[in-house]
Amino acid sequence: MQIIDGKKTAAIIRQELKDQVAVLTARHGRAPGLAVILVGGDPASQVYVRNKERACEDVGIISKGFRLPEDIPQAQLEDTIMFLNSDPAIDGLLLQLPLPKGLDSQRCLDLISPSKDVDGFHPVNMGRLALGLPCLRSCTPAGIMTLMERHGIDVSGKKAVVIGRSNIVGKPLALMLLQKNATVTVCHSRTRNIAAEVCSADIVLAAVGIPKFVTRDMVKPGAVVIDVGINRTELGLVGDCDFEGLQDVASAMTPVPGGVGPMTIAQLLVNTVEAYVEHMG
Numbered sequence: 001m002q003i004i005d006g007k008k009t010a011a012i013i014r015q016e017l018k019d020q021v022a023v024l025t026a027r028h029g030r031a032p033g034l035a036v037i038l039v040g041g042d043p044a045s046q047v048y049v050r051n052k053e054r055a056c057e058d059v060g061i062i063s064k065g066f067r068l069p070e071d072i073p074q075a076q077l078e079d080t081i082m083f084l085n086s087d088p089a090i091d092g093l094l095l096q097l098p099l100p101k102g103l104d105s106q107r108c109l110d111l112i113s114p115s116k117d118v119d120g121f122h123p124v125n126m127g128r129l130a131l132g133l134p135c136l137r138s139c140t141p142a143g144i145m146t147l148m149e150r151h152g153i154d155v156s157g158k159k160a161v162v163i164g165r166s167n168i169v170g171k172p173l174a175l176m177l178l179q180k181n182a183t184v185t186v187c188h189s190r191t192r193n194i195a196a197e198v199c200s201a202d203i204v205l206a207a208v209g210i211p212k213f214v215t216r217d218m219v220k221p222g223a224v225v226i227d228v229g230i231n232r233t234e235l236g237l238v239g240d241c242d243f244e245g246l247q248d249v250a251s252a253m254t255p256v257p258g259g260v261g262p263m264t265i266a267q268l269l270v271n272t273v274e275a276y277v278e279h280m281g
């Protein structure tokens, strides 16, 4: 079985971006800027945001963190977003999710300027994705598509089974696979006989959030397995797939950690540079 090394691929992409950003910054007289809004003190979110800020600095993107109190009124959070929408030094604007209880995340996401929406969550970007038009694309699914491309995994004509239908991973991932001519099935909590569906897949993409949900009896020999799961258990970080059990069944597989996660961050940087280039004309 081939291990699909997301950490290594992400490092290569970050080096490519670093070179590109140096050239662009010299040409335009300013570096790309990313604003990251973090509301409240969720420990996992704090770690993610710190990692994103570090990744930005590493490639020459200026990151500006906005840490807001958990009890911030909705209107004030919306004001912050609108203020950053109009800041010409900010190319990308990311609102770390989930928001604390009482705040309406959809209202906030709808307010982010589509041209700065580096998470690709705005209805305009999701709509354009569905139509096959150029857009800023959700980082985790876009990172997965790049990861497969760079490992010579061609999805065209293949049967891809996506497990999970979230707006941030499952749904946009299904659309991206369809755009690349895969035959796509989306499974979810109401799917009948999910094992039979997964068994029919040439490519399994698991984003359910249940540790080791995908077991060896569910996977067709030779299938490619992409594990999007990040489950914190007593045994440490565990994916949605039983990595050990799939060793001699799958032909290629992403590990957790070191698979999809690092690609998500690399894609955020790619999207920020894309938004910057677009803003600079």
Ligand SMILES: Nc1nc(=O)c2c([nH]1)NC[C@@H]1CN(c3ccc(C(=O)N[C@@H](CCC(=O)O)C(=O)O)cc3)C=[N+]21
Pocket: 048, 051, 094, 095, 096, 097, 098, 119, 139, 140, 230, 237, 256, 257, 258, 259, 260, 261, 262, 264, 265
């Ligand atoms: N607005 C918004 N955009 C996001 O993109 C977003 C978000 N909110 N909320 C949370 C999720 C989660 N997410 C991850 C990013 C990197 C890793 C990552 O780098 N994982 C490493 C290690 C992680 C670890 O050790 O804890 C790995 O898989 O190797 C994981 C998860 C982005 N998210």
Ligand SMILES: [Mg+2]
Pocket: 006, 255, 256, 257, 258, 259, 260, 261, 262
């Ligand atoms: Mg991973």
